[in-house]
Amino acid sequence: GYPGAAALIDDPSRWRNYILHSLIETTISRDILLLTRVDKPALLRRLFELGCLYSGQILSFQKMLGQLQESGNTTTLAHYLKLLEGSGLLVGLHKYAGQKVRQRASSPKLLVLNTALMSACAPYTFEEARTQPEFWGHLVESAVGAWLVNATKGTSIEVFYWSSRNREVDFVLAKGNQRIAIEVKSTRRRTGFSGMEAFAREFPGTKTLLVGGQGIPLKAFLSGDVERLFD
Structure with a gap:
């Protein structure tokens, strides 16, 4: 979890701001962009936002490109997804197939590695989220x-x-x-x-x-x- 956000649990606006700026932006800017060559940083950020929006859902790389309105290639997206996984933000699960080759070729199931990331990027309060099945x-x-x-x-x-x-x-x-x-x-x-x-x-x-x-x-x-x- 994120202990620093615990003190803000009763103030949703400050809590969301802390997650978005003190955690997410800091992690992307310092842990990824300063340490790794990323030719399209805006694409990496949009991929993370897409992962939060579609967390818990299977989404092919081709559909991701369409959602992101990006002319890049799927190899770049797969690489950026691995960078986000390495920083503890987002992972793309492989489909179980019994064979490694078939697993790697599958569409990923996007998954935030902490639900605070998903909640902070969503337009709902906790009470509103409970009413959205x-x-x-x-x-x-x-x-x-x-x-x-x-x-x-x-x-x-x-x-x-x-x-x-x-x-x-x-x-x-x-x-x-x-x-x-x-x-x-x-x-x-x-x-x-x-x-x-x-x-x-x-x-x-x-x-x-x-x-x-x-x-x-x-x-x-x-x-x-x-x-x-x-x-």
Whole structure:
């Protein structure tokens, strides 16, 4: 988390200003632009903003170029996304495919590495965000994804997503030959789990977990040990 912002939690305007200027802009300007050659700094900044807007969603590099109205190439975007990942801001998850080559060729699932980044860039207060089901769903999913990515650093566990024929698994954890498919729910409303069922059929032996909703409470999951999920 960002301890410096904790004291501003009751002042949303100052909190947002702190995240945007003291954290995001400082990180991009000092940790990336001063240390690495970036030919299109404006593109890198817009890519980060796009990542916050689409956090928790799969977006191809071609669609990113269209959204950014940029004539650059996908290789540049992929490189900038890696720079943002290295600075702890944004990551593009690969699709789980069982084969490294197919994983690297997949469209990335954008994910902020701290939901404060997503919240600060959004036009909603906390109360307003709770009334926006789509945004709130992506925010909750991003919180789980950010925790998984941060918690697995320095371990042999890799974090992916999976999709096929309009069926999706929010997150896939892979450790050697072991796999865990994770579905995230932001409400207690009962819905189908066709994505996890399809994934389990394609990759037998997969452990499945439901987080939020009728499954593991979010607070309990985010307070746990990621290694123990494989027990």
